[in-house]
Amino acid sequence: MAKLTPRSENYSQWYNELVVKADLAEQSAVRGCMVIKPYGYAIWEKMQRILDEKFKETGVQNAYFPLLIPKNFLSREAEHVEGFAKECAVVTHHRLMKDPEGNGVVVDPEARLEEELIIRPTSETIIWNTYKNWITSWRDLPILCNQWCNVMRWEMRTRLFLRTAEFLWQEGHTAHATSQEAQEEAIRMVNVYADFARNYMAMPVVVGHKSPNERFAGALDTLTIEAMMQDGKALQAGTSHFLGQNFAKAFDVQFANKEGALEYVWATSWGVSTRLMGALIMCHSDDNGLVLPPALAPHQVVMVPIFGSAEQLEAILAKMETLKARLAAKGISVKIDSRDNLRPGFKFAEWEMKGVPVRVAIGGRDLENGTVEVARRDTLTKESLSFEGVENYIETLLKDIQANIYKKAEDFRAANVQKVDSWDEFKEKIQNGGFLLCHWDGTKETEEKIKAETKATIRCIPEDSFICEEEGKCIYSGKPSSRRVIFAISY
């Protein structure tokens, strides 16, 4: 891999190369779609498992809704259709036939659908059409469903994990009797995401509200977790929307309240996608490849034997199996790389590329001395330790690494957040990346003009960090403002 620092001009190229070389994913033959390889999928599965558990702790249940959505469903909610219409894949026929002219198969013109079906770009519409049948009384509420699925958005330009035409995600859709309850749900879930990002992905995020311009199509409020990548750009890593009664009205979902009066249901939706994989890569990787947080690494420890003869290998593998069992007892996952056609140096480099947090090497010297070599991926340092009891050391080391890469990312972010109060300064500094905390007059017009001139958008109005409530003047219009918001150039 070309030696490229994360902040170099070729960051994009570096990223693509890393995704492929770390064996996470590759471009598929289908336009804009990606193949997630087993190693990449193992990380995604781990993310899924952890998130799923957290959802269930809040009372959410999993369900599944159809891939195809009748076209008219999408047009029920005006803003929603506006937001997604331009990027939908449409199913128009249900049959193929042999080409009469002999060129393989063609679409059978007789099999045209009366109403076209849309491949879901998101499932609000089909789900609310279904919820209509589930809800009649206040006793039916709340409904808290989540689905793990794929969705498709016909993006003009795609990037592995960050923006692909098809992506995997979870989408939660909840129905509530009151506005307040729905808003609390949206807040609860964005905090689940923030907790996951911080404590598992080791990625610092800011929780905040989206400005009206950046809101989800059809939402009254969108909460977001925003992360900073190593090139200083912002990445929206997850969102949670308060949908008000928009979808209930569009799909006529009413319930009888305790007084017997009919009311429209209040809704939320929330989701995170395989984009989290992109965030994970861009947040921690270095010139030697991926750096995985121990909490998400498919193998937390990889063991590499260094051997000359088959007998020596056997002796080393026996020791490794012993250590593996001791680590497994602590819930630590271990991979023993016993391939005999590759040299140790090659394996070291390969596992570093794949981001395995801890590497253990045992060779002839170690057999004699009763030692092992332990190397950590985040700092690329290694040391020789006594074999006996090393499992305790490794257990602690994994926790250290988890904490250390979080701190590293947090320090990086801290170094790239600043308050800016003049427009000239803003224009200059925004090009270097990072978050700029600025006053904004709260209008759509100002936000759009800033975007047009600098490509920067309001990433969020921060709610749990970088809160800065103070009087000031809008950076662009000079009008009064009571708090700062975060501007950045984003993915």
Added chain:
RNA sequence: CGGGAUGUAGCGCAGUUGGUAGCGCACCACGUUCGGGACGUGGGGGUCGUCUGUUCGAGUCAGAUCAUCCCGACCA
């Protein structure tokens, strides 16, 4: 859809004024190696994106077409 580039072995590339296709990596076999991306010897693999034309002859020239990538517009 605008602007730029590229299609030759699994991957990365070379191929001169047109003469019948090569290099590195990877792969297979054997041997020597093995504490930071090993080396030797031998071997397998290509209708040069597609179509049409020019020519005795096209990877090379011309036209068309398809595809991919990068920079924008769109977006999680």
